[in-house]
Amino acid sequence: MTFKLFALAGLFLASCLAAQVQAQGTDTLAGKQIKEVQITARRPETFAPGSRQTVIDSAFLENNNAGNLADILQHRTAVYVKSYGSGQLATLAFRGTSASHTAVLWNGFNITQPTLGQLDFSLLPVSAISGVQLQHGSAGSNFGSGAIGGAVLLSSPTEIQPGIKLHVQQDLGSFGQRFSQVSGSYGSRKFGIDAAVFRKETKNDFPFTNTARFGSPEERQENAGSRQTGFTNNLTLRLSPKSKLFIRNWYTGSDVEVQPNMASENNHARNLNRNLRLMSEWEQRSGLGNTNVRVAYFHDFMRYTQDGLLPSDSKVKTYQLQAEQGFFFKDWLRLNLGGDAQLFDAEVADYGRKVTEKRASAFALLRAEVLKNLSLNLNWRQTFIQGFNPPPSPAAGFSYGLLNTEKSALIWKGNMSRGYRVPTLNDRFWPPGNPNLHPEDSRNYETGLAYGFTAEKVSFETELTAYRMLVDNWIQWLPNEHNKLTPINLKKVKAQGFESSAKIRYRFNGGQLITGGNYAYTLSKQEQTYVGSDELAGKQLIYVPVTTGTAFSDLTYKTWLLTLNWQYTGYRFINPENTRWLPAYGLLDITAGKTFRMKCYQVQALGRIHNLGNTIYQNLEYLAMPGRSYSLSLRFQFDSNK
Amino acid sequence: MKKLKFPSLFLTGLCLSGSLLFSSCEKEPKSTPAPVAPTPPGAKGPYEHGVFVINEGNTLGAISYYNPSSKVVRKDIFQDENNRPVGQFLQSMAVHNEKAYLVAGGSKKLEIVDANTFKSIGVISGLEIPRYFITSGNKGYLTDYVTYSGNGQVNIIDLNTNTITKTITVGKLPELMAIVENKLYITNSADNFISVINLTTETAEAPITIGQGPSSLVVDANKKLWVLCGSSYGTDPGSLAQVDPVTGAVERNFPILARSASPQDLAINGQKNRLYFTLDNKIYSMGISDAALPATPLVDRGTKGFYGLGVDPQENIIYGAYAPDFSSEGKVIRYNPGGAAIDSFNVSVGPNGFVFK
Numbered sequence: 001m002t003f004k005l006f007a008l009a010g011l012f013l014a015s016c017l018a019a020q021v022q023a024q025g026t027d028t029l030a031g032k033q034i035k036e037v038q039i040t041a042r043r044p045e046t047f048a049p050g051s052r053q054t055v056i057d058s059a060f061l062e063n064n065n066a067g068n069l070a071d072i073l074q075h076r077t078a079v080y081v082k083s084y085g086s087g088q089l090a091t092l093a094f095r096g097t098s099a100s101h102t103a104v105l106w107n108g109f110n111i112t113q114p115t116l117g118q119l120d121f122s123l124l125p126v127s128a129i130s131g132v133q134l135q136h137g138s139a140g141s142n143f144g145s146g147a148i149g150g151a152v153l154l155s156s157p158t159e160i161q162p163g164i165k166l167h168v169q170q171d172l173g174s175f176g177q178r179f180s181q182v183s184g185s186y187g188s189r190k191f192g193i194d195a196a197v198f199r200k201e202t203k204n205d206f207p208f209t210n211t212a213r214f215g216s217p218e219e220r221q222e223n224a225g226s227r228q229t230g231f232t233n234n235l236t237l238r239l240s241p242k243s244k245l246f247i248r249n250w251y252t253g254s255d256v257e258v259q260p261n262m263a264s265e266n267n268h269a270r271n272l273n274r275n276l277r278l279m280s281e282w283e284q285r286s287g288l289g290n291t292n293v294r295v296a297y298f299h300d301f302m303r304y305t306q307d308g309l310l311p312s313d314s315k316v317k318t319y320q321l322q323a324e325q326g327f328f329f330k331d332w333l334r335l336n337l338g339g340d341a342q343l344f345d346a347e348v349a350d351y352g353r354k355v356t357e358k359r360a361s362a363f364a365l366l367r368a369e370v371l372k373n374l375s376l377n378l379n380w381r382q383t384f385i386q387g388f389n390p391p392p393s394p395a396a397g398f399s400y401g402l403l404n405t406e407k408s409a410l411i412w413k414g415n416m417s418r419g420y421r422v423p424t425l426n427d428r429f430w431p432p433g434n435p436n437l438h439p440e441d442s443r444n445y446e447t448g449l450a451y452g453f454t455a456e457k458v459s460f461e462t463e464l465t466a467y468r469m470l471v472d473n474w475i476q477w478l479p480n481e482h483n484k485l486t487p488i489n490l491k492k493v494k495a496q497g498f499e500s501s502a503k504i505r506y507r508f509n510g511g512q513l514i515t516g517g518n519y520a521y522t523l524s525k526q527e528q529t530y531v532g533s534d535e536l537a538g539k540q541l542i543y544v545p546v547t548t549g550t551a552f553s554d555l556t557y558k559t560w561l562l563t564l565n566w567q568y569t570g571y572r573f574i575n576p577e578n579t580r581w582l583p584a585y586g587l588l589d590i591t592a593g594k595t596f597r598m599k600c601y602q603v604q605a606l607g608r609i610h611n612l613g614n615t616i617y618q619n620l621e622y623l624a625m626p627g628r629s630y631s632l633s634l635r636f637q638f639d640s641n642k
Numbered sequence: 643m644k645k646l647k648f649p650s651l652f653l654t655g656l657c658l659s660g661s662l663l664f665s666s667c668e669k670e671p672k673s674t675p676a677p678v679a680p681t682p683p684g685a686k687g688p689y690e691h692g693v694f695v696i697n698e699g700n701t702l703g704a705i706s707y708y709n710p711s712s713k714v715v716r717k718d719i720f721q722d723e724n725n726r727p728v729g730q731f732l733q734s735m736a737v738h739n740e741k742a743y744l745v746a747g748g749s750k751k752l753e754i755v756d757a758n759t760f761k762s763i764g765v766i767s768g769l770e771i772p773r774y775f776i777t778s779g780n781k782g783y784l785t786d787y788v789t790y791s792g793n794g795q796v797n798i799i800d801l802n803t804n805t806i807t808k809t810i811t812v813g814k815l816p817e818l819m820a821i822v823e824n825k826l827y828i829t830n831s832a833d834n835f836i837s838v839i840n841l842t843t844e845t846a847e848a849p850i851t852i853g854q855g856p857s858s859l860v861v862d863a864n865k866k867l868w869v870l871c872g873s874s875y876g877t878d879p880g881s882l883a884q885v886d887p888v889t890g891a892v893e894r895n896f897p898i899l900a901r902s903a904s905p906q907d908l909a910i911n912g913q914k915n916r917l918y919f920t921l922d923n924k925i926y927s928m929g930i931s932d933a934a935l936p937a938t939p940l941v942d943r944g945t946k947g948f949y950g951l952g953v954d955p956q957e958n959i960i961y962g963a964y965a966p967d968f969s970s971e972g973k974v975i976r977y978n979p980g981g982a983a984i985d986s987f988n989v990s991v992g993p994n995g996f997v998f999k
Contacts, residue, residue, distance in 0.1 A: 212726050214762055263702055264730035265750035265767070308771055308789040478967045479947075531945070542969065571670045575991070576970045581671060621701065622727065 047365040050397025050415030056132040066179035070121035078520035087226035090122040096495035096524025097149030117424030131155035138419030138444035140393030141379035148419040160192030163640035173631030176203025192236040206626035212262035224259035243284040250277040269306040289326030317345040332369040373401030390420040390439035414447040427487040462502035495524035511557035545570040561593040585617035606633040687758030694997040697990035703732025704990035723760040738777035785816040812837035829856040831873040853881040863914040870908040880905040912955030923947040940981035952996025963993035
C-alpha cells in the first residue's frame with residue numbers, strides 16, 4: 001500500500017522530469033537569456049522572521065572539514081553540546097531542552113534516528129555539508145516533529161560550480177588522529193557533479209590521571225578510538241531556466257569504541273553505524289511561485305556490542321516524500337502550502353517484531369509585508385499518525401524595523417510558536433511499551449532586538465533574544481510497577497533565558513579581522529511532575545549549564561590565517577536534586593595557516609592546537625577528556641577557473 | 643550624527659548588561675566539604691553499627707549509611723571517606739571479619755574497605771560481571787555472570803591474599819548464595835536449578851532442580867533452604883520452595899501463579915522463622931511453618947514498588963527500597979513488623995538492598 005504510494009511519487013517525479021527535459025530543449029534552441037534560478041530550499045528567515053537564527057560561517061566549515069559537526073557547533077555557538085569525548089557520542093540541546101528536542105534536517109529531511117529520536121552529531125562529517133544554520137526555539141510548523149528546542153538545518157550546494165575542481169587532503173594529529181579526503185567536482189552550464197571520499201580515524205589513547213581509582217594512577221585512555229569512512233555525491237541538473245533537479249547521496253560507515261568512564265572497566269563496547277541517505281529534489285519556478293518535490297530513502301543500521309552481550313542490531317528504513325507549492329499573491333504576500341509523508345520500516349532486535357509506522361503532515365506558511373518595515377508570518381502544521389495525532393503547531397511572528405538607515409538597521413522581532421515531538425519508535429514499540437503515550441508539546445515565546453551597522457571598513461552585528469518555553473508531556477523512561485523501564489509523559493518543564501551574540505568585522509589593506517562571541521543564559525526547571533516521579537520541582541534540569549559562551553577571532557592577512565576559538569561551559573548539575581555538579585571549564589583552540597597559490601594550483605597548510613591551556617575537565621562525570629593536542633592539515637587544490 | 647547616537651547607546655548597553663550578567667550569573671553553588679562522620683566514643687569507627695544501603699546508581703554506585711538511633715543518613719560514604727566513587731553499578735555488599743566487600747559490576751571489581759571506617763584497603767579487579775559475595779572462614783565466594791547468555795561461575799577467593807584461587811562453572815546468571823554445613827548453594831536466575839559446591843573439596847556436586855529462575859534464597863532456623871523462583875529473566879510463574887539441603891529434595895513448593903511481575907528479594911527475620919518477599923508493589927510475609935502463601939500482603943504500595951528489601955535482625959523492622967527512576971535519589975521506607983510505615987529517608991540513586999551491622 002505505502003510502497004505503491006512511493007512508487008507513484010517516483011513515477012510522478014519521472015514524468016515531470018521528462019516534461020522538463022523537453023521544455024529545456026526548446027529554451028536552449030530559442031537562445032533565450034537564462035536567468036539564475038533562485039535557491040528554493042525554504043529558508044527559515046522567510047517564514048520565521050521573528051525567531052532567532054544562527055548561521056555558521058562557511059569558511060570556518062571549510063577549514064575544519066576534518067572534524068565533526070559537534071566540534072563546529074561547540075566552537076561557534078552557545079548551544080550546549082553534550083560530548084562524551086573526542087570522536088564519541090555528542091548531542092545538541094537548545095534552550096534547556098534535551099537532545100531529543102533538537103530536529104536535524106538535511107536538505108529539508110529530518111535525519112534524527114527514528115528509534116532514538118536524536119542524532120549523534122559526532123557521526124556527521126563536516127565534509128558532507130556545505131551549509132549549517134540553526135533555528136532557535138520551537139518551530140513545529142516549519143520543521144515538524146522534534147523541533148521543540150530548535151532545529152539544525154544542514155544543506156548541500158544548490159548552485160553548479162563551474163569548471164573542474166580537485167581537492168586532496170591529509171591531516172595528522174595527536175593520539176592517532178588521521179583524516180584523508182579526495183574530492184572533485186565538475187560543472188557545466190546545465191550539469192554539475194561532485195563527489196568526495198574520506199576516511200577518518202583516531203586512537204584517542206590520551207594520558208590522564210585516573211582520580212576514580214585507588215591511588216589516582218596515571219593511565220592511558222582505552223577503548224576510545226573511532227574510525228569512519230564516507231562517500232558523498234551531489235548531482236545537479238538544470239532542466240530548464242526555471243527548474244532544477246538535485247540528486248544527493250551520502251554514505252558513512254562508523255565504528256566507534258565507547259569510551260568507558262574512569263570508574264568502569266573496559267568492556268570493549270562498540271557502536272557500529274552505517275547510514276545511507278539518498279534524496280532527490282525537483283524544483284520549478286513559475287509565475288505562481290516555486291514548486292518543490294522531494295523524495296528520500298534512508299537506511300540506518302546500528303549495532304551495539306559489548307563483552308558478555310549478544311550484539312544488538314537496529315535496522316531502520318525510512319521513506320519520505322515532501323511536496324510544497326509557493327504562491328506569490330502580491331509583492332507583499334506569500335503563501336506556501338505543502339505536505340509530507342514518512343514511512344518507517346524498523347527491524348530492531350529488542351522490539352521482538354518488525355514494526356512499520358506511517359506519518360503524514362500538512363502545513364501552510366504565510367508571510368506578509370504589511371508595511372514597508374513590518375513583516376508578519378503565520379504558520380500552521382498538523383501531523384497525522386496511526387493511533388494518535390499530535391496537537392496542531394501554529395506559529396506567529398513579526399519583524400519590525402525600528403531604524404533603517406543607509407548604514408545601520410535595528411530590528412525588533414517576536415515570535416510565538418508551538419512545537420511537538422512524536423514519541424520515538426523505541427518509545428512506542430520497546431516492550432512492554434506504553435499505549436497511552438502522548439506526543440510532547442511545547443509553547444515558545446520570544447522577543448529580540450537585532451542591530452547591524454555597516455561602514456566602509458567596519459561592520460557590526462548583534463542580537464539579543466529573550467525567551468520563555470513550556471514543554472509539556474515531557475517523555476522520560478521510568479520503571480513501571482513491574483520494574484520494567486517504560487516511557488511515560490512525566491513532566492512539564494519551563495525554560496527561560498536569553499541568548500546574545502555579536503560579531504564585528506574590520507577590513508584593512510590585505511586582510512580582515514572578524515571577532516565575535518555568543519552567550520546563552522539558561523534556566524530550565526521542572527514545573528510539575530505527573531505520575532510516578534519523586535523528582536523535585538523547581539530544580540535545574542541535569543546537564544543544562546546555566547551559562548555557555550564562545551568567543552572567536554579570525555584574522556586573515558594576505559596568504560596567512562589565524563583563528564582563535566574559546567568556549568566556555570558553565571557548571572552543570574548532574575543529579576535532579578541539584579546537590580552534585582560538574583565544575584565550569586573553558587577551552588582555547590588556535591589555528592594558523594598559510595596558503596601557497598600558483599595559477600590554478602593551491603597548497604594550504606593548517607596547524608592546530610586544541611585545548612591550549614591543557615585544561616583538565618569533565619563533560620560527563622568521571623569521563624576523562626584529552627589535554628592539549630596538535631594536528632596538521634595539508635591540502636592540495638586544483639581549480640580550472642583560476 | 644544624530645542617527646549614530648542611538649546605535650552606540652544600544653551597543654554600550656548591550657555590552658554592559660551582557661558582561662554584568664556573565665559575571666554575576668556564573669556563581670557556582672558552594673561546595674560543602676563532606677563533614678567527617680563522628681566516631682562514637684569507644685567505637686571502632688563511624689560505621690561500626692548501622693544500616694548500609696546498596697545503591698546501584700545510574701552510572702556510579704554508592705553506599706548510603708543510616709543510623710537507626712540518631713536517624714542520620716549519609717548518602718555516599720565510600721566517596722566521603724575515599725574521595726572517589728565506589729564504582730559503576732554497585733550490586734551488593736558483604737561484611738566479614740571487620741571488612742566490607744563491595745561488588746561493582748560495571749567496574750568488574752570487588753572493593754575492600756575497613757567495615758568500621760570505610761577507608762579503602764584493597765581491590766580485586768579484572769572480574770567479568772560480578773554479582774554477590776559470601777564468605778566462610780578465610781574464603782570468599784563471588785558469583786559472576788561472565789556473560790549474559792552462557793554459564794556463569796563462582797570465583798573462590800583467598801581472603802588473606804585477595805586472589806582468586808579457583809573458579810567453578812555454574813548455571814546461567816548466578817545470583818545469591820547460601821552456605822549450609824560446608825556446602826555452597828547458588829541460585830541460577832536463568833536456569834531451573836541450584837548449583838551446589840562442596841567447600842571442602844571445592845568441587846561441584848549434583849545440582850538441585852527447582853522452579854524456573856531462582857534468584858534469591860535464605861536459610862531458616864531448621865537449616866532448610868527457602869528459594870524464590872521466577873526471576874525477571876524467566877517466563878514461568880514464580881514459586882517459593884523449601885528445600886532440604888542435605889537430600890536436595892524440594893519438600894514444599896508454593897506456586898505464585900497470579901503474578902504479573904517477578905517475586906523478588908527473599909529475606910528472613912533475625913529469628914529465622916519468618917520470610918519476606920516483594921511482588922507487584924507489595925511485601926508479603928509468611929511463617930516458615932505456614933501451610934500456604936499469605937492471601938493478603940503485609941504492605942501494599944499501590945502503583946509504586948520496591949527495588950530492594952531487608953529486615954533488621956534485631957527489631958524485625960522491614961526496610962523497603964524504592965527507586966523512582968535511575969537519575970533521582972531513591973528512598974527507603976521503614977515498616978514495623980505489622981506492616982505499618984514508620985518513616986522514610988532518601989538515599990542515593992537506585993537502592994537495591996541492605997546490610998545490617
